[in-house]
Amino acid sequence: MALPAVEQALVVLSGIVDPAAAPQILANRLTDRLREVGGEALVRDPMGWLLGRGLLQRPACPDRRCDDGIRLDTGDDCPSCGNVVHIRRSLRARVAAAVEADLPYVLPAERRSEIGRRLRKEYVLEEQRAQLRRTRTECEVAQRRQAVAQRRALEEDVQEARRQAPCADCGLPGSAGLCPGCSYRRRTEELVGEAVDLAVAVRADLSDASAVAELTRQCERDTRALLRAACEQACGPDADPRWIAFTTPQIAQQILDDRRAAALRRLLGSQDVVAEVDAAYAACRRRRGSEEDADVVAEAAGRRTAEYLLRQYVGELHAARQREAAGRPAVCAGRAPVVA
């Protein structure tokens, strides 16, 4: 008979405190309640006592964690109870003052019963207000949960739509916007474009738009032929097209790296860089650096200058192409091609 009640009490407690701590808290509650009645020997109807008093939580305030003014989750005094005591005390004082003012000449017993009557009325009102607050809080929590659920559902829809989006290039469904094949192809195009630019930037007279265009076409043709040949060699004959698609951007990256190295070597022999190398060497020797130190310093200066010039030439190439596309002639004097 008592077992379901004990289980029920544990379930309720587990909703308030850590479920692992619930049995101990229930045991403490029973001990306290027994002490209240003066020990188990004085309990005449143990079953009735357990169900009616021993097991029951007795919240002394509206806080659901409150049991006899002790907080179930922390074991400390219930702060909300402190408030309630204060509020009740001031309410009692207010009601007593009102009764004193309204009925100044009644007998003390009559005044006490009037105070009791008005207080009970206030308590009922207070309980109604508390009930209203609880209902409102429950409503708000439910609304918040619903909003969170809706937002999650929306996010999942968006993600699913993103996953299902067809490839922008070939229209393959379920490609998350770009299929692997087209992604490799785009990457390859970028790398080929950069490799072509590096070669053109150090060779062309950038003030001559038609020469730039012609050299770009020729260089692009050569680069694509080189890429095709290198891919065939790397993948072997009759390779799976997907394997070729995967390998192509990697080989394009190698070609780009080679082009950069070649462009830097070419620039290292240019007048500008040689002058910079000589100046760095001389400056180091003037500071009483050894010949070996001066060599190291000069080499670093040459590398830095060549890299700087390469960035600058590529930038000028892009600017020249933009001018050509916009139909404007070159605004600055052309730079002679770098001749190594």
Ligand SMILES: [Zn+2]
């Ligand atoms: Zn409390």
Ligand SMILES: [Zn+2]
């Ligand atoms: Zn595609």
